[in-house]
Amino acid sequence: MVEKLYISYNNVHKLCKAGAEKFLKDVGKPDVIIAIGGGGFIPARIIRTFLRSSGEKNIPIQAIGLSLYEDLGTGNGDKIGKEVIRTQWLDFGALSQHFDSLIGKNILIVDEVDDTRTTLHYAVSELYKDVQEIAEKLGRTNEKTKFSIFVLHNKLKEKRAEIDEHKMGGGEYISGKDVPDQWIAYPWESDDIDDHTKHAVEQGNI
Numbered sequence: 001m002v003e004k005l006y007i008s009y010n011n012v013h014k015l016c017k018a019g020a021e022k023f024l025k026d027v028g029k030p031d032v033i034i035a036i037g038g039g040g041f042i043p044a045r046i047i048r049t050f051l052r053s054s055g056e057k058n059i060p061i062q063a064i065g066l067s068l069y070e071d072l073g074t075g076n077g078d079k080i081g082k083e084v085i086r087t088q089w090l091d092f093g094a095l096s097q098h099f100d101s102l103i104g105k106n107i108l109i110v111d112e113v114d115d116t117r118t119t120l121h122y123a124v125s126e127l128y129k130d131v132q133e134i135a136e137k138l139g140r141t142n143e144k145t146k147f148s149i150f151v152l153h154n155k156l157k158e159k160r161a162e163i164d165e166h167k168m169g170g171g172e173y174i175s176g177k178d179v180p181d182q183w184i185a186y187p188w189e190s191d192d193i194d195d196h197t198k199h200a201v202e203q204g205n206i
């Protein structure tokens with residue numbers, strides 16, 4: 001049986017720090033972070049710490065809710081697939097005076113894991129579509145919007161979808177660590193954090 005991969009909070013923090021350093025070097029400071037909930041929330045908050053220089057304003061974090069739902073097909077030999085359900089989307093709220101849309105922005109999308117890539121593919125495609133629609137309405141299609149991605153872990157496996165590079169507009173895909181296709185146990189899912197951390201330490205994921 002393949003061993004479960006235990007990840008400690010410490011390890012999450014370090015992966016975020018390294019991811020932020022790479023992102024700043026390759027792409028430059030983001031205007032906004034988009035966290036894919038629930039798994040992307042904690043990494044998004046941590047990575048923000050490393051993306052901001054002291055004395056500068058905090059980078060806004062927007063939350064979007066995407067959940068994978070088992071689409072069982074019709075039972076006539078259809079392939080079992082997974083559908084993305086959108087439970088929450090962008091809302092600039094009080095920011096909207098300065099921040100009316102994503103047009104022309106340097107955007108960092110954060111999630112904890114890239115498994116079949118279905119979720120990330122959906123996120124980039126839908127965000128890109130939103131930007132295109134608004135940019136056309138406002139006559140701002142000449143502005144370049146960049147979508148980058150940070151995940152703590154990318155599972156090395158056959159993906160169900162590929163992200164269109166053109167839609168990323170020169171943004172980068174950064175994974176904290178590429179891992180085999182195994183069960184990843186994140187600390188926020190644990191009901192015994194001491195025991196969880198002990199396993200993570202034993203595996204060297206600290």
Ligand SMILES: O=P(O)(O)OC[C@H]1O[C@H](OP(=O)(O)OP(=O)(O)O)[C@H](O)[C@@H]1O
Pocket residue numbers: 036037038039040066067068069111112113114115116117118119120
């Ligand atoms: O690469 P994929 O195959 O699309 O899988 C990755 C997604 O699956 C999990 O989300 P889930 O729908 O379980 O929701 P959660 O984040 O709320 O746990 C995870 O948080 C990613 O968003």
